[in-house]
Structure formats: C-alpha cells, structure tokens
Amino acid sequence: MNLSASQISLWNTCHRRWAFNYAGENPQREPAALSARAGTRTHELVEKSFLTEEPVDRTKVYALNFPIGEAAHALSERAREQLLGESGLRIEQPATADIEGVTFKLVTDVLTDKTVLDHKTTKSARYMKTAEKLENDPQRLIYTHVYQDRERAIWNSYIWTEGAVRSVELPIVPEYEKVRLHVLQPAYEILEAGKDVDPMSLPPTPESCKLYPPDGCQFYSRCYPSEEKKQMSSLLEKLRAKSGTEVAAVATASEERQTTFQFDETSTKAPPIEAPAYPEPEPTVEYAQPPVRQEAEPTGIVEPVGSLIEWLFVDCIPMDFPVMNLDRIISEANTFVATEQDLPNALLMKFAGGAPMVASVVEKELQRTGGTQYAYLSTKSSEGKEVYVVLSKHAKHIVKGMI
Numbered sequence: 001m002n003l004s005a006s007q008i009s010l011w012n013t014c015h016r017r018w019a020f021n022y023a024g025e026n027p028q029r030e031p032a033a034l035s036a037r038a039g040t041r042t043h044e045l046v047e048k049s050f051l052t053e054e055p056v057d058r059t060k061v062y063a064l065n066f067p068i069g070e071a072a073h074a075l076s077e078r079a080r081e082q083l084l085g086e087s088g089l090r091i092e093q094p095a096t097a098d099i100e101g102v103t104f105k106l107v108t109d110v111l112t113d114k115t116v117l118d119h120k121t122t123k124s125a126r127y128m129k130t131a132e133k134l135e136n137d138p139q140r141l142i143y144t145h146v147y148q149d150r151e152r153a154i155w156n157s158y159i160w161t162e163g164a165v166r167s168v169e170l171p172i173v174p175e176y177e178k179v180r181l182h183v184l185q186p187a188y189e190i191l192e193a194g195k196d197v198d199p200m201s202l203p204p205t206p207e208s209c210k211l212y213p214p215d216g217c218q219f220y221s222r223c224y225p226s227e228e229k230k231q232m233s234s235l236l237e238k239l240r241a242k243s244g245t246e247v248a249a250v251a252t253a254s255e256e257r258q259t260t261f262q263f264d265e266t267s268t269k270a271p272p273i274e275a276p277a278y279p280e281p282e283p284t285v286e287y288a289q290p291p292v293r294q295e296a297e298p299t300g301i302v303e304p305v306g307s308l309i310e311w312l313f314v315d316c317i318p319m320d321f322p323v324m325n326l327d328r329i330i331s332e333a334n335t336f337v338a339t340e341q342d343l344p345n346a347l348l349m350k351f352a353g354g355a356p357m358v359a360s361v362v363e364k365e366l367q368r369t370g371g372t373q374y375a376y377l378s379t380k381s382s383e384g385k386e387v388y389v390v391l392s393k394h395a396k397h398i399v400k401g402m403i
C-alpha cells in the first residue's frame with residue numbers, strides 16, 4: 001500500500017476517519033468543502049501560469065467569496081520573487097520515497113535545484129501552516145528525506161479573509177528521529193491495520209470530531225448512531241440483499257428524524273456538533289432555465305433511469321456507511337440563486353421559480369463532481385421536493401421514508 005503525507009496526517013488526527021476515507025469495503029472520500037475546492041482551482045491557475053509563463057487572469061472568481069484569480073496571482077508572484085535566479089524549475093513534480101521499506105507518494109508544487117515550494121489556501125490565518133505546526137508535519141518531514149540535496153522548503157499560504165500571502169521558510173536538514181516518530185510509526189500502524197480494516201474496529205477520537213468546519217466530521221452519525229438509525233440500517237441490509245434496480249421501502253419515521261441526529265443514551269460521550277454555518281455557493285455553476293414545476297411523487301415505488309446516485313435515501317438516513325447530505329448542497333444552491341437574483345432567499349422569486357432553479361444547480365453540481373454512491377435528501381422543504389423530482393431521474397435505487 002502506498003501512503004501519502006495527507007494519509008499520515010489523517011491517521012494522526014483520527015484512525016477511524018482515515019479508515020472511512022481509505023479502507024474498508026466502501027471507502028468514501030469526504031466531499032471537499034467549498035473553500036478546499038476553491039483552493040484546488042487556485043492551484044490549477046498557479047500551475048498553468050508557471051507552465052505557460054502567462055499571467056493569471058486576476059478577475060476569475062470561484063463562488064461568491066473566493067477570488068481565485070487574485071489568490072493565484074498573489075501566490076505565483078510571491079513564488080517567482082522567492083525563486084528568482086534559481087535553476088531546474090519543475091512544476092507538480094511527482095516523486096516516490098522509500099523510507100525503511102514504506103513507500104510514500106508525493107507531488108511537489110514547485111521544485112528547483114535549491115528549493116521545495118508548496119502553495120496553500122486557507123480561510124483564516126489560524127489554519128495556515130506555521131513554523132510551529134510544521135515542526136512535526138508529515139509533509140515537511142517527508143521533504144527532509146526526499147529532498148536532502150535541496151537547501152530550503154517554503155510554504156506560501158493565501159489567506160482568503162486577508163487577501164494576502166503569508167510565507168514560512170525552513171531549512172532542509174536531516175531529521176531522522178522525527179521522521180521515525182511522526183511519519184514511520186503511523187505508517188506502520190496504517191499498514192498493520194490494512195486497507196480492508198473495518199473503520200468501526202478502530203478507536204474513535206472524539207476530540208477530533210469538531211475539527212472540520214463547517215459541519216464537523218461527516219462520519220459523526222456513523223460513529224455515534226442513534227437507535228432509530230440502527231433500525232434503519234437493519235432495514236437497509238434487507239434492501240441491499242434484494243437485487244434489481246427497483247427498490248422501494250417504507251420506514252416509519254417521525255418528522256424530527258429527518259433532519260436531527262438523535263444520540264442514544266450509550267453515546268452520551270459523543271461531543272455535540274454545532275449548527276452548521278454553510279459557506280457561500282459558487283457562481284461558476286451554470287444552470288439552465290427553470291425546469292417545469294412538478295409535484296414530488298408520493299411514497300412508493302420509483303422507476304429510476306440514471307446513475308449519478310447509486311442509492312438515494314429520501315426522508316430516511318442509513319447509519320452503516322457515509323452518506324452525502326444533499327441538504328448542505330441545497331442550502332448552498334439556494335444562496336447562490338438568491339444572490340444571482342438579488343434576493344434574500346431563492347424561494348422569494350416570483351412565480352415559484354426559485355425552487356426549480358435551486359434543483360437545477362444541485363443537479364449540475366452533482367454532475368460536475370461525478371455523483372455519489374449514497375445521498376440523503378429531505379423533502380420537507382420546497383427546494384427538497386424539487387430536488388427530489390430532478391434527482392429521482394438520476395438515482396439507481398431510491399429508499400423512501402414516510403413523513
């Protein structure tokens with residue numbers, strides 16, 4: 001099994017979360033937060049600018065709050081200043097490091113004969129990689145092993161809220177003991193756990209559950225399931241045993257169950273997740289004219305035709321595997337449409353045009369990201385109903401609860 005610095009960091013944060021992402025029968029990478037996606041786009045612009053030697057288009061914006069053109073321009077200009085006069089420039093350089101029999105894969109943003117340079121973006125300076133945080137950071141330590149012939153490593157972080165780049169520069173010197181402690185030891189633990197490990201067999205790390213804004217760790221409901229969701233899981237097991245593409249289920253559910261995670265008595269140690277603060281949506285999403293308004297189908301059998309979503313859970317949530325919560329995407333889409341229409345809420349659009357537009361944005365977003373295996377949707381809201389009408393055409397299996 002090849003490992004990466006980010007896998008080591010994830011393992012160090014929570015073993016179970018690593019396993020949800022990389023191991024087990026159904027590993028499911030967490031959908032990237034909007035800010036992370038903006039960071040990826042910024043990265044691509046910086047890379048393109050270096051490869052083509054053309055300036056960055058500074059007007060480019062990703063989502064309402066992410067001026068990726070400005071960020072990429074600032075990062076590429078800062079890097080050019082820092083690397084002035086250096087030779088052997090390489091961009092997005094892949095490398096393999098073999099450290100005591102463990103293979104690590106890495107891709108270095110910018111490499112010269114003297115310097116290793118990494119671009120980052122972060123919402124706030126408190127999340128950036130400081131010299132102190134980098135002390136035991138797996139990425140830095142792998143650099144010290146792979147690039148022993150270079151002199152220095154630089155981390156440039158663009159801070160969205162400041163509109164500016166902060167830099168940290170550290171010399172590259174051998175730090176074998178730290179590599180052993182902070183890279184090799186967790187790597188051996190991961191290899192021992194193995195890629196087939198059941199995430200739930202690994203210990204949880206409750207203090208890490210709230211580390212991931214805006215919603216906390218997305219696997220929370222799997223680590224601390226409620227009794228209701230346990231019952232739903234057993235129902236799901238029966239459904240999964242059933243073959244074919246047409247699946248319908250009726251689950252008894254109170255209204256409260258649809259959106260509220262209820263933690264059972266035995267799970268009282270689980271730390272509470274704070275109410276999510278949704279980020280702004282992205283204006284780069286294009287949407288078609290509002291589709292013709294239809295009523296959502298009543299609970300029952302559905303004949304799906306598409307496969308953007310393998311299993312769509314409507315008004316019921318399974319607990320035994322990670323599920324993409326579409327409510328969050330719907331909320332982002334609502335804000336996006338509302339902003340486009342200069343309204344406080346998309347549902348204030350005339351002639352009930354808001355909900356269909358929101359549904360269209362959600363559909364486009366799923367198409368852009370390649371869909372998902374499991375998704376949960378609540379149809380309590382107008383947008384939820386419209387999204388259901390659209391997504392039921394893209395789901396292979398649909399499992400419905402009753403509200």
Ligand code: SF4
Binds near residue numbers: 017020204205208219
């Ligand atoms: S919810 Fe907490 S314990 Fe569970 S995987 Fe996430 S961080 Fe780990």
